[in-house]
Every structure is written in C-alpha cells, then in structure tokens.
Amino acid sequence: MIRILVVDDHPGFRAGLRTLLSTAEGIEVADEAASGEQALALVGRTQPDVILMDLAMPGMGGIAATERLSRDHPHIRVVVLSMSDDDDSVFAAVRAGARGYVLKGARKAELVRSVQAVAEGGAVFGPALASRLMGYFSGRERAEPPLPGLTPREREILGLVAEHLTNPQIAARLGLSQKTVRNHVSAVFTKLQVADRAQAIMRAREAGL
Structure with a gap:
C-alpha cells in the first residue's frame, strides 16, 4: 500500500x-x-x-x-x-x-x-x-559540466554524496574499494574547499547535480 x-x-x-x-x-x-x-x-x-x-x-x-x-x-x-x-x-x-x-x-x-x-x-x-x-x-552539459574543476568520477561521487549515500554504499554502487571512495571524497572536499559532507551537498545542489 x-x-x-x-x-x-x-x-x-x-x-x-x-x-x-x-x-x-x-x-x-x-x-x-x-x-x-x-x-x-x-x-x-x-x-x-x-x-x-x-x-x-x-x-x-x-x-x-x-x-x-x-x-x-x-x-x-x-x-x-x-x-x-x-x-x-x-x-x-x-x-x-x-x-x-x-x-x-x-x-x-x-x-x-x-x-x-x-x-x-x-x-x-x-x-x-x-x-x-x-x-x-x-x-548545460554541452556548454560546460557542473563544477568543471572536478573529474567526471568526482562529480559522480559527489552526486551520490548528495543522495546521502555513505562511503561503503557508494563503493558498492560503483564497484570501487572503500579506500578509493574515501580518496575521491577527500579530493572533492579539497577542490570545493568544504569541510564536511553537508557543505559538499549544498555545493552540489547549487551546481544542479
């Protein structure tokens, strides 16, 4: 129901x-x-x-x-x-x-x-x-991808972070190791100059991800 x-x-x-x-x-x-x-x-x-x-x-x-x-x-x-x-x-x-x-x-x-x-x-x-x-x-995609400073994989992972998935869930979704996901998430935080997932999610939504 x-x-x-x-x-x-x-x-x-x-x-x-x-x-x-x-x-x-x-x-x-x-x-x-x-x-x-x-x-x-x-x-x-x-x-x-x-x-x-x-x-x-x-x-x-x-x-x-x-x-x-x-x-x-x-x-x-x-x-x-x-x-x-x-x-x-x-x-x-x-x-x-x-x-x-x-x-x-x-x-x-x-x-x-x-x-x-x-x-x-x-x-x-x-x-x-x-x-x-x-x-x-x-x-928009033809003009310029959102957050062009990120790689396609980093944008993909940021999108999953914005869906409130945890690192283990992202790893399972993409078939990656948890260590690889952690490294990507860390790189995203550094490039976006954010301190945590909440700030990253705000940037992702502002960018339309």
Whole structure:
C-alpha cells in the first residue's frame, strides 16, 4: 500500500483528490496538509511514501517544503501537483528534489501511474515537461559540466554524496574499494574547499547535480 500525503491550501481540491485516489488500488491517502509547515509537522506521524505537493501556498511554499523534505526525509518522494508549467517552476522543483511534476487536471490514470512510478524509485515529468528538462540539461552539459574543476568520477561521487549515500554504499554502487571512495571524497572536499559532507551537498545542489 502506497501511503500519500496531500499538501494543498484549497480544501476542496484536497477533498477531490482524496476521493479520486480512494478508488485506486494499492494507494491510501494517509493525511492532508494545507501548507508546507503543516506537511513537515505531519511526515513523522503519517510516514508517507509519496507527497503530492502544491507549489503556491501561504507561508512556506512547495519549493521550500520540498527542499526540506529532500534533505531531512530523503526516503519520501515528492511529486509536485501544480497549475504552473513554466520553466522556472519546473526547474526549481527539480532542483529542490521533486521526483515528479504533474499538472493539475491530469487524468486519474496519469496521476496514479506517477505515484506508483515515483514510489518505486522512478521520476515522472510527463512528455512535454520531460522534453524541456532534457533540452535544458543537455544544453548545460554541452556548454560546460557542473563544477568543471572536478573529474567526471568526482562529480559522480559527489552526486551520490548528495543522495546521502555513505562511503561503503557508494563503493558498492560503483564497484570501487572503500579506500578509493574515501580518496575521491577527500579530493572533492579539497577542490570545493568544504569541510564536511553537508557543505559538499549544498555545493552540489547549487551546481544542479
């Protein structure tokens, strides 16, 4: 059963979404929140697998809430559910850690597929948004890779550090020895002039890794 937390400041929309998802097999709406602050307060108690997150809300908006959730609860997947499809909103959501972006008004089947895919570790942005994301990031890669002072292997390891993987986990993922990973991580810290993993993660996110 995939547990969902719905975050939107409009009670009517939350109620409609709950009704829509209540008939989907394998999905349970665990709770609702009307703001980013309320969502952060609820995650510990409700333990959702996926959060459906609106962007424009009073107080803490969806981008800031997604960033906090990605940092403090990386096992919880956030899918943005928004009326906005402009590039700034989509890219900001991706940078904040959203694993999906679905436009409000999407059909039930699309929404259910998105929730299931993200819960299984995938990412869903829909054909139109995905093509724009691919164009944006491929354009950046052609221009200059992020953090050009790092080698491709160091960028890869920094990306895994930003996913909160430990050195043994990175070693297992890449098929390297733990000593080799430690050496790479040390080189990354030196090149980025950071003191610890938290600062390295901040630099990685700023660079869009």
